[in-house]
Amino acid sequence: MGVEKGFAFRYVSEILGRRVTDLGGGSIGRVQDVVASMAQPYPLVRGLMVGRRPGAVRFAPCPCDQLARLRHRQAVRIDPATLQDPTLAPHDFLVRDWLLDKQIVDVQGAKVERVNDVHILFTDRAWIVHVDVGGTGLLRRLGFIDAARRLTGIVRQPLKDELISWKFVQTLAETEELGRPIRLKIEHSRIRDLHPGELADILEDLGKEERALLVHSLGPEAVADVLEEAEGQVQTSVISQLEPSVAADILEEMDPGEAADILGNLRGAHTDEIIAEVEAPERAQLEQLIEYEEKTAASLMTPEFISVPPETTVAAALAEVRRLASEIEAIYYTYVLDPQGHLKGVTTLRSMLRAQPEQRLGEIMETRLVTVHPEQELKEIAEVFQKYSFLGCPVVDDEMRMMGVVLIKHAFDDLLPEFKREARA
Amino acid sequence: MTERKTARVRRLGTRLALFFALLGPGVITANVDNDAGGITTYSQAGARFGLATLWVFVPLCISLIVVQEMCNRMGVVSGKGLSDLIRERFGVKWTFYLMLGLLVTNLGNILAEFAGVAAAGEIFGIPRIVSVPLAAFFVWAIVLRASYRTVEKVFLVACLFYVSYIVAGFMSHPPTKEIARAVALPQIQPNAAYLVMLVGLVGTTIAPWMQFYQQAAVVEKNVRVEDYALSRLDTIIGGIAVSVVAAFIVIVCATSLNAHGVRIESAADAARGLAPLAGRYASWLFAFGLLNASVFAASILPLSTSYTICEALGWESGVDKDFGEAPQFYGLYTVLIAIGAGVILFPGISLLTIMYVSQVVNGILLPVVLVFMLILINDKRIMGAHTNSPVFNGIAILLSIAVAGIAVASGAMGIMGR
Numbered sequence: 025m026g027v028e029k030g031f032a033f034r035y036v037s038e039i040l041g042r043r044v045t046d047l048g049g050g051s052i053g054r055v056q057d058v059v060a061s062m063a064q065p066y067p068l069v070r071g072l073m074v075g076r077r078p079g080a081v082r083f084a085p086c087p088c089d090q091l092a093r094l095r096h097r098q099a100v101r102i103d104p105a106t107l108q109d110p111t112l113a114p115h116d117f118l119v120r121d122w123l124l125d126k127q128i129v130d131v132q133g134a135k136v137e138r139v140n141d142v143h144i145l146f147t148d149r150a151w152i153v154h155v156d157v158g159g160t161g162l163l164r165r166l167g168f169i170d171a172a173r174r175l176t177g178i179v180r181q182p183l184k185d186e187l188i189s190w191k192f193v194q195t196l197a198e199t200e201e202l203g204r205p206i207r208l209k210i211e212h213s214r215i216r217d218l219h220p221g222e223l224a225d226i227l228e229d230l231g232k233e234e235r236a237l238l239v240h241s242l243g244p245e246a247v248a249d250v251l252e253e254a255e256g257q258v259q260t261s262v263i264s265q266l267e268p269s270v271a272a273d274i275l276e277e278m279d280p281g282e283a284a285d286i287l288g289n290l291r292g293a294h295t296d297e298i299i300a301e302v303e304a305p306e307r308a309q310l311e312q313l314i315e316y317e318e319k320t321a322a323s324l325m326t327p328e329f330i331s332v333p334p335e336t337t338v339a340a341a342l343a344e345v346r347r348l349a350s351e352i353e354a355i356y357y358t359y360v361l362d363p364q365g366h367l368k369g370v371t372t373l374r375s376m377l378r379a380q381p382e383q384r385l386g387e388i389m390e391t392r393l394v395t396v397h398p399e400q401e402l403k404e405i406a407e408v409f410q411k412y413s414f415l416g417c418p419v420v421d422d423e424m425r426m427m428g429v430v431l432i433k434h435a436f437d438d439l440l441p442e443f444k445r446e447a448r449a
Numbered sequence: 450m451t452e453r454k455t456a457r458v459r460r461l462g463t464r465l466a467l468f469f470a471l472l473g474p475g476v477i478t479a480n481v482d483n484d485a486g487g488i489t490t491y492s493q494a495g496a497r498f499g500l501a502t503l504w505v506f507v508p509l510c511i512s513l514i515v516v517q518e519m520c521n522r523m524g525v526v527s528g529k530g531l532s533d534l535i536r537e538r539f540g541v542k543w544t545f546y547l548m549l550g551l552l553v554t555n556l557g558n559i560l561a562e563f564a565g566v567a568a569a570g571e572i573f574g575i576p577r578i579v580s581v582p583l584a585a586f587f588v589w590a591i592v593l594r595a596s597y598r599t600v601e602k603v604f605l606v607a608c609l610f611y612v613s614y615i616v617a618g619f620m621s622h623p624p625t626k627e628i629a630r631a632v633a634l635p636q637i638q639p640n641a642a643y644l645v646m647l648v649g650l651v652g653t654t655i656a657p658w659m660q661f662y663q664q665a666a667v668v669e670k671n672v673r674v675e676d677y678a679l680s681r682l683d684t685i686i687g688g689i690a691v692s693v694v695a696a697f698i699v700i701v702c703a704t705s706l707n708a709h710g711v712r713i714e715s716a717a718d719a720a721r722g723l724a725p726l727a728g729r730y731a732s733w734l735f736a737f738g739l740l741n742a743s744v745f746a747a748s749i750l751p752l753s754t755s756y757t758i759c760e761a762l763g764w765e766s767g768v769d770k771d772f773g774e775a776p777q778f779y780g781l782y783t784v785l786i787a788i789g790a791g792v793i794l795f796p797g798i799s800l801l802t803i804m805y806v807s808q809v810v811n812g813i814l815l816p817v818v819l820v821f822m823l824i825l826i827n828d829k830r831i832m833g834a835h836t837n838s839p840v841f842n843g844i845a846i847l848l849s850i851a852v853a854g855i856a857v858a859s860g861a862m863g864i865m866g867r
Contacts (some may be wrong), residue, residue, distance in 0.1 A: 124540075125536050125537050125540055125541055126537055135765075137763060138536070138762075138763025139763075140541070140763060157763060162541065162545075162762060162763075165541045165542070166541065166542060166545055230528075231527055231528040231529040231533070232526070232527055232528030232529075233527070233528070235528065261671050264671055264673060294673070
């Protein structure tokens with residue numbers, strides 16, 4: 025690892041614990057920690073914490089030249105006059121204390137990893153460029169690296185490093201040190217690029233504090249999006265981890281049918297606490313949905329759909345679809361209701377696009393309706409979807425009042441076994 | 450009035466439902482503790498010293514609950530396993546050597562479980578060449594085929610089978626008055642054999658794997674801090690249940706074997722010895738209990754060991770991952786079971802040597818784990834408002850010193866015993 029073309033790489037494990045002497049060779053102590061400052065794209069190594077014990081250290085500005093050239097067992101020489109108070113600046117963090125051996129999220133690999141070592145690039149200054157999460161880093165930390173290299177040299181299988189570029193590292197530490205909270209910068213944008221299912225997996229793997237930190241920094245909307253894509257068990261476990269008020273904020277952002285499913289799967293006491301925090305209109309809806317029996321049309325349906333009166337023009341209806349497209353899932357069907365909420369007919373997006381803009385919906389709507397009753401069970405709903413290849417099916421009460429829509433998308437997981445059974449029969 | 454009553458009943462109902470949902474980690478950990486090695490030691494204690502060691506289960510029960518409660522609390526508050534916390538707080542070197550020690554001592558325990566399967570099987574006339582591979586395959590497959598939640602339910606049912614020892618206890622017509630006196634009035638026999646037995650009882654009852662396992666299990670369960678009181682109840686019930694079962698094993702062996710001067714080497718000896726004294730059914734119940742305990746512990750130990758080690762070293766772990774994602778986890782798991790079952794099938798290998806090494810390492814390991822636990826649980830950065838109270842800390846430290854001292858003594862005996 026010589027210094028060529030003015031740069032060199034070092035691992036932090038090669039620096040930590042090194043002897044530190046003054047210019048005359050008198051002992052100052054050892055390198056107890058490395059201080060780095062959050063910067064883009066890479067954290068800048070500002071200096072070392074040196075001293076005899078971790079509790080009694082002084083700050084030494086980075087002796088970058090020396091560190092880049094350090095030989096085996098060679099001590100770091102520091103002029104005692106340059107030593108400063110060990111106070112951290114606002115964006116500083118301690119590498120050993122807050123990064124080494126801690127959990128990070130590898131955003132590219134979408135995995136939670138433990139940091140075995142930290143890779144530093146020395147130019148005129150020093151930058152943290154990679155974290156090492158592999159077995160080689162582990163061996164280096166344990167002091168077995170030379171022996172391991174000899175062994176692997178014999179079998180001609182050189183050790184490989186598993187480095188993650190800092191660009192893909194999401195740190196998760198939030199620590200209170202020296203009487204003042206210091207928070208490592210969270211780069212939301214990177215985390216938001218992950219597939220929701222992957223993010224849910226990551227949340228599962230984290231400790232409580234880290235999980236809460238990540239959820240808080242992402243905001244309820246983003247987490248709601250994530251949870252809608254996640255499996256039931258992940259949904260409940262994430263929600264049950266959160267403060268009831270935060271959980272309620274997230275559930276409000278979700279599709280009510282989905283939110284009700286999550287609450288239904290939660291253990292009793294939590295459900296009540298969370299529902300109490302939900303805003304009034306959503307709360308009534310949620311409570312109603314939770315009451316419905318499991319695996320009936322009522323429990324599978326979403327109460328959100330697009331509806332217009334029969335005299336609406338196609339142009340106005342399309343405008344309504346456009347207006348609600350970002351909030352409502354079921355945009356392919358527009359339901360025509362009379363003022364009392366009775367279902368009169370249905371139009372598809374396709375039929376509206378093919379009709380004249382000034383035509384009334386009452387003229388073009390389909391009036392031969394296929395509906396399900398709220399108490400109808402999975403098997404019967406499956407038959408309807410099987411027979412008619414609908415994307416969604418309206419749920420109506422005894423008087424044909426529209427209650428909601430069962431979307432094949434929401435019901436798919438539950439319906440799949442039924443479809444298989446049908447196919448076999 | 451009635452409305453309020455119904456509301457209260459309903460609230461009680463949700464609390465009860467919540468408790469059963471949280472039940473598991475504490476009860477399972479404690480019951481696995483009554484494994485093949487434990488039953489052997491308890492049988493020996495009863496057969497050799499009668500009821501004279503019975504009192505020790507009271508302080509032992511308290512120590513067990515105090516230690517396990519701390520792990521339980523750390524798991525609930527931090528959402529992290531004990532090996533995670535140790536890695537983050539004490540660095541990779543401590544963690545690595547701790548894990549190495551845990552691997553050795555747990556391997557010893559796994560061997561003992563498969564030896565227990567072999568011995569119990571032979572009482573029912575099943576040769577070990579059949580029973581051991583069957584048990585190994587069952588244990589190995591249960592993890593590959595089932596989710597942890599399902600596995601946990603199976604384990605909870607296995608806990609119920611420990612009742613067989615209590616039934617066997619009553620079948621041996623225990624002298625109630627003498628038992629009460631033995632528990633209430635502790636007496637120490639001033640001879641080496643008795644003291645060695647006391648040390649053995651503590652050594653087998655509080656083992657390092659239990660702390661790692663319970664904390665991991667409680668993390669897996671996602672218990673919320675608000676529900677901690679119920680989770681603690683799980684630990685307390687577990688601790689009491691395990692002590693009662695252990696005491697009954699001592700009582701069975703004391704009232705039948707000791708009364709007739711029958712000496713035993715193993716739990717299987719005890720089961721056989723019971724037949725002419727307490728009847729064939731008592732003997733069968735005893736053997737069935739041993740079989741259940743051995744298979745149960747053999748299912749948990751390899752899983753817990755692999756999980757703990759992989760978590761500590763940052764390898765992917767967990768039964769929800771496949772082999773490609775978590776090769777170290779499945780590799781370790783498979784090797785532990787293969788060695789555990791394999792060694793029992795090769796008559797040439799001395800089980801005793803391995804057991805002694807395991808006992809010595811156990812004695813070194815437990816004090817270190819207890820010290821780490823005490824540091825971690827008093828760390829405000831990890832535990833926030835849930836650190837030990839000063840009084841509890843005092844009790845925990847005293848008990849830890851006592852338990853650690855006894856563990857070291859037990860390890861030293863392992864060395865001298867060779």
